[in-house]
Amino acid sequence: MKKGNIIKVSGPLVMAEAMEHANIQDLCYVGDMRLVGEIIEMRNDVASIQVYEETSGLGPGEPVETTGEALSVELGPGIVSQMFDGIQRPLDTFKAKTDSNFLVRGVNISALDRDKKWAFTATKAVGDQVEAGDIVGTVQETKVIEHRIMVPHGVKGTIKSIENGEFALNDVVYTIETEDGVKEQTLLQRWPVRRGRPFKRKLNPDKPMLTGQRVIDTFFPITKGGAAAVPGPFGAGKTVVQHQIAKFSDVDLVVYVGCGERGNEMTDVLNEFPELIDPNTGESLMERTILIANTSNMPVAAREASIYTGITIAEYFRDMGYSVAIMADSTSRWAEALREMSGRLEEMPGDEGYPAYLGSRIAEYYERAGRTLSIGSEDREGSITAIGAVSPPGGDTSEPVTQNTLRVVKVYWALDSSLAQKRHFPSVNWLTSYSLYLSEVGQFMNEELKQDWSNMVQHAMNILQEESELQEIVRLVGIESLSEKDRITMVIAQSLREDYLQQNAFDDVDTYTSRQKQFLMLDLILSLETEAREAMRLGAYFKEIIDGTEDLRDKIARAKYISEDNLDEISAIKQEIKDKVHDIVAEGGMTQNA
């Protein structure tokens, strides 16, 4: 193979001459250490290469060799429960091979274990017609994920041989007779990360993704196939929100990309996830999780690639017919990696030094989310839900990364540092956040619960908005100046905030709330309001209602700690409210007015 020569090294960016035979986006081996890099710019015979490993010690004159292939991920059994770096090197194998806790340079490891044997069960028989995307057989990869082996892209024909048995990744499992001869197929596929995997058609995402987080599911729901952004300043709880969704969302598979954040956040995931039980399957969460880690001390260029690696893996499982959620924590670090490379390439900077193409790159990423029909003859439906954390510096969401993200996502969970300081977690601000899926999800929930869920949610939101207006008056002239009606609103809003929206991620029961429990809890608070207003109409005074329901309001506050198995207790409290309020009215002797 012809080799080029390094002429310039600038951090992760290496320029090499005599590269006229190479193409843009080719993967290269750079220097004597054979560091992995990718060509991101070509000018005549000079290639600019972003190197995915540390470049210190590299100098001009060293050789650069192109592989002629784009940066690709390996897709096949053995991918689930793994932790990869940004260019899909498995980190535990890496550690075993290099005997180091940190990345050692120039190590070449295959992404998936070549030696392990997988039990393959054929679902197609010899003589069947197949096209790209059709499932020919399955491998039970973990307890919950059945890895469906699909015919690779661009292959179409008749199955010539296929059999059950134990196979390693590189063994020939089945052969297909195509127009250009017999093609041998293994369990393994490769796919270039920067190209979205093809699908037949995009569908409207209208099924909600249950996350078990009350503020999200009730007020700002996301759908399977939707995209959401979680912007928030330091300490507002972005990572906890992402972790909670990764833990409890009712999807089949979670890809968690730790992108430029602290290493201990990935450690948390590694410590917690294996022990946690998925409420939907009853198995350990790790059985359905894939981790991609590029922590802040890992090379910057690989950070740029990690997002694409993650979403390509997600797309592969989507094509199998699974619903997949991909979390990226945080896309700001990824944008900063883009900025660093762009700066070194001496491109014209845009807003705040970010490259002018930032918006299109962000859009490109989120557009790969969606609910789709897979290619092939089987019309499987799968979805990717993309949830990206954004860390705007200083919490100022008018910066380019947040703004460009908001242009493409339909759900916005604005984390608020002032709420976080008040220890209101999850600190999703209910006044600034929004979800454009609210009407679709409302309809779905109305049918699911056979109740008027969407109006309840709308009513609760109105109370919260009214509270913020009243809050202004209270700040100026004091609570005494409010009418009794408004004071009821304030009490109910406070109950909504403290008893419903606040949720303790570290409490065993409170950490996850099912749909049914969310409905009961919201119904409980709203029924207190209805009863209180009715009592007031019958002549009871605000003070009497408040004093009389003190114990009850305490019970409402504790409703979140009632476990999913004892939901009847919540309904019992509701009945108690009715009885108690009737007593209050009777004591006032006002019933005859009614």
Added chain:
Amino acid sequence: MAHKIAVVGDKDSVLPFKILGFDVFAASTPQKARETIDSLADKDYGVIYLTEAMAKEIPDTIKRYDAEVQPAIILIPNHKGSLNIGKDRIQDNVEKAVGQNIL
């Protein structure tokens, strides 16, 4: 806009007000007084005179209308003499408004 004036209290004290053309409502128990005042407040009454003796029993009700523009609840002595609650209330309000007791 014209408003009506009501007088609430024990029968003996309020009856003379009928001569002046006020609407008179006799209330024998605090419970009754509270109901009467609440229902009058809903109607078009601008001023409600209430006997001090009765007002002493229903402070919550008085307080409830403190912040409202109407009805204004004015305390009056009853036929047994003054309890000074009415005067104290005026003094308190003046003190709140001007910052010191000028009466």
